[in-house]
Amino acid sequence: MAARPPARSSAAKGPKIPQVSWxxxxxAPIVLVSGPEEVLAERAIAGVRDYLRAEDPALEVSDVRADDYAAGTLLALTSPSLFGEPRLVRVAGVEKCTDAFLQEALSYIEHPQEGATVILRHTGASVRGKKLLDAIRAGTGDGIEIPAAAIKRDSDRVDFAAGEFKAAKKRIVPTALRALVSAFADDVTELAAACQQLIGDVDGDITDEVITRYYGGRVEVSAFVVADTAIAGRYGEALIALRHALASGADPVPMVAAFAMKLRGMARVAGNREPSRQLAQRLGMKDWQVDRARRDLQGWNERSLGLAIQATARADAEVKGAARDPIFALERMVTVIATRAPFGTEPGR
Structure with missing residues (x-):
């Protein structure tokens, strides 16, 4: 058995085991995969398996449920076989583990079997198994932790998708990246699959046209790309995004609805200094929605927000039949919001 690393000072803060990117x-003899994001956890677990299999194709892989555990299973699966093949044991459901599993796992991490890798998956959905997690993180055994933090914010999704293309050494233009992320805003698993499809299928750079060709059927959510760009004050980009969305078949009515939803959220949190969690509970919003609305409010004031809301209300009526040209109504709304000034005022003044 490999020598253990020297103990760290008791004054050290945070986990005493290495934190490894997914x-x-x-x-490692003990691999803790922690956190709620299943896409990241699955990638991490598959990556450990592939690493071990590349070292020895004879790798024995076993799966165990910590919430439906038969006593003695962990030791039986990690014990050396007759031919000494390396062993990988993947343990799911540690956040719901039985007492029998908890007791045996605590004993096992103190003396891991040579040639065995045990992956413990804990989603963080409960405090069950905390004693085991604390022992692993304290360096009781020879372990590492691979965090699978939740991907909630828009910026997290953008970073995730950008990382997919960077890892594959594939270039995606910024507007195409935003459109792709917005098209899969509600499902990180689908976003990951879309990234891998584009990486595998597309030769050369991934452009707006590529995103339209592959995912034009999800144009109903491309409205949020236009809204995000306009609210951020990027006037030229906002008009380009609007025309791109319309050319892709976007309907003006849900386009205006996307703006209204974001502006409504901004108005609800404006001027409020409560902590995000407390404010979100009071308003019936998610923590990340409050955080996003507060970020969107940068550069806005009561007057400009009022103008934007009025422009959106007018556009809503016009695209529903009060005007003959819904496209002009959309462009006027985007102009007022992106410039934060009445329509007809020269941008930048």
């Missing part, structure tokens, strides 16, 4: 997973 993008660069590696094996």
């Amino acid at each position: 993008r660069e997973p590696r094996p």
Whole structure:
């Protein structure tokens, strides 16, 4: 058995075991995969398996449920076989583990079997198994932790998708990246699959036209790309995004609805200094929605927000039949919001 690393000072703060990125997973006698994001956890676990299998194709892989555990299973699966093949044991449901599993796992991490890798998956959905997690993180055994933090914010999704293309050494233009992320805003698993499809299928750079060709059927959510760009004050980009969305078949009515939803959220949190969690509970919003609305409010004031809301209300009536040209109504709304000034005022003044 390999010598253990020297103990760290008791004054050290935070986990005493290495924190390893899910993008660069590696094996260790004990691998804790923690956090709620299943896409990242699955990538990490598969990466550890592939790493071990590349070292020895004879790798024995076993799966265990910690919430439906038969006593003695962990030791039986990690014990050396007759021919000494390496062993990988993947344990799911640690956040719901039985007492029998908890007791045996606590004993096992103190003396891991040579040639065995045990992956413990804990989603963080409960405090069950906390004693085991604390022992692993304290360096009781020879372990590492691979965090699978939740991907909630728009910026997190953008970073995730950008990382997919960077890892594949594939270039995606910024507007195409935003359109792709917006098209899969509600499902990180689908976003990951879309990134991998584009990486595998497309030769050369990934452009707006590529995103339209592959995912034009999801144009109903491309409205949020236009709204985000306009609210951020990027006037030229907002008009380009609007025309791109319309050319892709976007309907003006849900386009205006997307603006109204974001502006409504901004108005609800404007001027409020409550902590995000407390404010979100009071308003019936998610924490990340409050955080996003507060970020969107940067550069806005009561007057400009009022103008934007009025422009959106007018556009809503016009695209529903009060005007002959819904496209002009959309462009006027985007102009007022992106410039934060009455329509007809020269941008920048």
